[in-house]
Amino acid sequence: MLRIGTLSLEQPTILAPMAGLTDRVLRQLMDEIGGCGAMVSEMIAAEGLRRRNRRTLEMIAGFPTRAPQFIQLFGAVPEALAEAAAIVSAETGYAGIDINMGCPVPKVVRSGAGSGLLQDLPRLGAVVAAVRRATALPLTVKVRLGFSQVNVLETTRVIEQEGADAVAVHFRLRSDGYKGSARWDLAAAVRASLRIPLLGNGDIMTLAFALEKLRAVDGVLIGRGALANPFLFREIAGQETRERDWGGTVRRLGALIEEHYPERKRLGKLKAFIRFLVLSRPGSRSWKRRIFLSQDFREARGFLEETFPCA
Numbered sequence: 441m442l443r444i445g446t447l448s449l450e451q452p453t454i455l456a457p458m459a460g461l462t463d464r465v466l467r468q469l470m471d472e473i474g475g476c477g478a479m480v481s482e483m484i485a486a487e488g489l490r491r492r493n494r495r496t497l498e499m500i501a502g503f504p505t506r507a508p509q510f511i512q513l514f515g516a517v518p519e520a521l522a523e524a525a526a527i528v529s530a531e532t533g534y535a536g537i538d539i540n541m542g543c544p545v546p547k548v549v550r551s552g553a554g555s556g557l558l559q560d561l562p563r564l565g566a567v568v569a570a571v572r573r574a575t576a577l578p579l580t581v582k583v584r585l586g587f588s589q590v591n592v593l594e595t596t597r598v599i600e601q602e603g604a605d606a607v608a609v610h611f612r613l614r615s616d617g618y619k620g621s622a623r624w625d626l627a628a629a630v631r632a633s634l635r636i637p638l639l640g641n642g643d644i645m646t647l648a649f650a651l652e653k654l655r656a657v658d659g660v661l662i663g664r665g666a667l668a669n670p671f672l673f674r675e676i677a678g679q680e681t682r683e684r685d686w687g688g689t690v691r692r693l694g695a696l697i698e699e700h701y702p703e704r705k706r707l708g709k710l711k712a713f714i715r716f717l718v719l720s721r722p723g724s725r726s727w728k729r730r731i732f733l734s735q736d737f738r739e740a741r742g743f744l745e746e747t748f749p750c751a
């Protein structure tokens with residue numbers, strides 16, 4: 441069991457935050473499939489939440505799940521993040537808050553948010569301290585190894601000192617983007633330097649890799665691997681996976697998209713999930729092409745369901 445502040449996770453596995461992907465649809469789908477210890481939302485602008493921007497409020501709309509859900513906030517201004525955290529605590533059912541210090545997108549970095557914070561330790565510390573004062577919810581911070589040079593021992597020390605309950609490390613630099621392999625060899629040194637749990641992240645695509653990495657850290661975040669194989673969390677939890685119901689899963693995905701998005705957004709959403717779904721499946725190129733070329737949600741959904749017949 442993994443403890444993050446007052447929260448006990450049944451499994452040491454967490455669905456990693458992914459903008460455009462870990463929305464309500466994916467979190468609900470993953471929760472129904474089961475096996476995962478917690479799930480993190482898409483990144484949510486602290487400024488948007490503080491101003492109660494309508495679209496931001498729609499993105500964080502709550503729904504009950506078995507696995508606890510964290511909301512991930514991003515921003516550069518400590519007061520804005522603190523205000524957003526106070527709103528999450530007082531007005532939503534989220535079980536915890538994660539702060540984004542890993543996003544490599546230039547626009548986000550230029551504003552001083554995301555991985556931009558890794559270059560500014562005093563601000564990084566002020567952000568964690570302000571959010572810590574604003575909420576009693578379990579608090580995690582997600583970083584990369586550094587911006588263009590490794591400084592993960594420094595950043596995680598400040599994060600721990602300022603009161604976070606766990607730290608998640610994507611074992612790449614900001615300058616790596618998503619290239620190369622995540623540098624898990626650095627996990628031992630980071631873990632040895634911390635008292636709070638270390639959550640490791642990067643390139644977990646298979647059961648064997650996950651089990652190996654779970655020996656090096658206290659818990660793992662899985663992003664793309666959870667889309668490529670939605671049953672991965674169940675496999676890691678040692679739950680029955682002989683009956684991998686791909687047919688039922690893609691049908692449920694289509695139904696959830698239809699339920700939660702207006703017509704004009706459905707096709708884009710389906711394509712976003714399909715980009716990552718079943719990466720290694722034989723013949724995936726040809727069926728993905730059909731779906732990407734489609735101009736119509738119903739048609740694309742039909743192709744998907746044809747490709748994955750019901751068991």
Ligand SMILES: Cc1cc2nc3c(=O)[nH]c(=O)nc-3n(C[C@H](O)[C@H](O)[C@H](O)COP(=O)(O)O)c2cc1C
Binds near residue numbers: 482610664
């Ligand atoms: C499409 C996409 C969107 C992402 N959005 C976020 C995000 O909003 N916040 C965040 O902290 N990380 C984000 N990430 C990074 C993932 O959380 C994770 O750190 C990264 O994908 C490496 O883990 P993986 O190999 O298990 O996917 C995103 C990654 C992808 C592929």
